[in-house]
Amino acid sequence: xxxxxxxxxxxxxxxxxxxxxxxxxxxxxxxxxxxxxxxxxxxxxxxxxxxxxxxxxxxxxxxxxxxxxxxxxxxxxxxxxxxxxxxxxxxxxxxxxxxxxxxxxxxxxxxxxx
Amino acid sequence: xxxxxxxxxxxxxxxxxxxxxxxxxxxxxxxxxxxxxxxxxxxxxxxxxxxxxxxxxxxxxxxxxxxxxxxxxxxxxxxxxxxxxxxxxxxxxxxxxxxxxxxxxxxxxxxxxxx
Numbered sequence: 001x002x003x004x005x006x007x008x009x010x011x012x013x014x015x016x017x018x019x020x021x022x023x024x025x026x027x028x029x030x031x032x033x034x035x036x037x038x039x040x041x042x043x044x045x046x047x048x049x050x051x052x053x054x055x056x057x058x059x060x061x062x063x064x065x066x067x068x069x070x071x072x073x074x075x076x077x078x079x080x081x082x083x084x085x086x087x088x089x090x091x092x093x094x095x096x097x098x099x100x101x102x103x104x105x106x107x108x109x110x111x112x113x114x
Numbered sequence: 115x116x117x118x119x120x121x122x123x124x125x126x127x128x129x130x131x132x133x134x135x136x137x138x139x140x141x142x143x144x145x146x147x148x149x150x151x152x153x154x155x156x157x158x159x160x161x162x163x164x165x166x167x168x169x170x171x172x173x174x175x176x177x178x179x180x181x182x183x184x185x186x187x188x189x190x191x192x193x194x195x196x197x198x199x200x201x202x203x204x205x206x207x208x209x210x211x212x213x214x215x216x217x218x219x220x221x222x223x224x225x226x227x228x229x
Contacts, residue, residue, distance in 0.1 A: 008154065034217075043118070043205055043220030044157075088157065102218065106156035 003027045006089055006105030014113050019076040023089035023105045026070065030091040030103070033065055035074045038086045038107065047087075048074065079112045086110070116140070118221035120206050126227045127196055135191045135224045139208030146189050147209075147218060148181060152202040160204075163189060196228045 006023045013019055021035075032051045036044035048063040050056045050072075056063045062075040072089055088107040119138040127133050139146050148160040159173040163183045174180070178197075183189040193200055203225050207218035 006156075041222070041225075043207070043222050044218075045220065046217055049217065102159075104157040106154065 003103050004089060004091060004105040007108055008106050010109040010111055012111040012113060013079060015079060015081060017079050017112075019079050019083075019110060019112075021074045021076075021087050021089075021108050021110065022071060023073070023091075024071045025091055025103075027091070027093070027103070028070065029093040032092040033063070033072045034090040034092075034102075035061075035063060035072075036088040036090055036104075038088060040085075044088055076110075081112045081114050084110060084112045118206055118208055118219055120204075120221035120224050122224055123222065124225045124227075126229065128229050129198060130195055132192065132194045133196055133226060135193075135204050135206075135226070137189045137191070137206030137208075137221060139187065139189070139206070140219055141187075143208035143210055143219070144186065145209045146183060147207045148189070148191050149205045149207065150175075150202045151205055151223070157205065160191070193226075196226075198228050201226055201228045 004023055004025050034049045035047045037047045038044040048061055050063045050065050053065050053067045060077045064073040076083055086107040086109045089105040090102045092102050118140055121136045125133055144165055146163040149157045150160055151157050161168055161174055161181045162170040165186045166183050178194045181191045203223040205220055205223045207220045209218050
């Protein structure tokens with residue numbers, strides 16, 4: 001079993017829809033949780049970061065973390081064609097870097113249809 | 115430039131040849147990472163530098179892979195005797211270092227194709 005599980009998609013939804021992207025994890029040592037967005041042929045860019053259970057909102061994006069159930073979600077409201085990208089969850093035990101620095105999910109390919 | 119710069123952006127090589135990939139991190143970032151991204155495989159950690167030293171090389175897939183960093187800045191990833199399974203996008207990232215909280219800044223990657 002991989003430490004981080006993420007449905008690769010593709011996930012295709014119409015413009016304006018609410019999108020929920022999910023990751024589950026098995027390592028209870030993970031303390032810090034991030035969502036990266038990666039456009040085609042570009043490097044990933046940090047979208048959101050959270051470390052406490054509950055919701056963290058930033059504009060149309062909400063990161064939801066449930067440490068008890070060991071999952072993290074990214075909610076996108078009023079989705080736009082420009083949101084079409086691959087979304088990667090990433091997690092850290094906060095040990096200071098290296099291989100323990102970040103563990104990535106495989107990414108979910110999201111397509112927003114105009 | 116303000117971001118992480120990688121070169122070449124694309125490299126096509128023949129099996130058995132050596133390749134060298136370069137990463138120029140954001141100025142002042144002490145931590146530097148190399149990842150490999152293969153189709154459908156997500157990001158695979160290769161190596162981590164803190165300054166010029168590499169405290170964690172555990173992700174290098176074989177002894178054909180090596181990396182160095184000089185002057186606490188530019189890093190090169192070298193793949194010797196390339197194989198077709200080395201074909202992937204090689205991503206470099208940097209961060210401020212110190213106590214790590216995951217805010218990596220990635221370059222656009224070097225896309226390697228081994229024929």
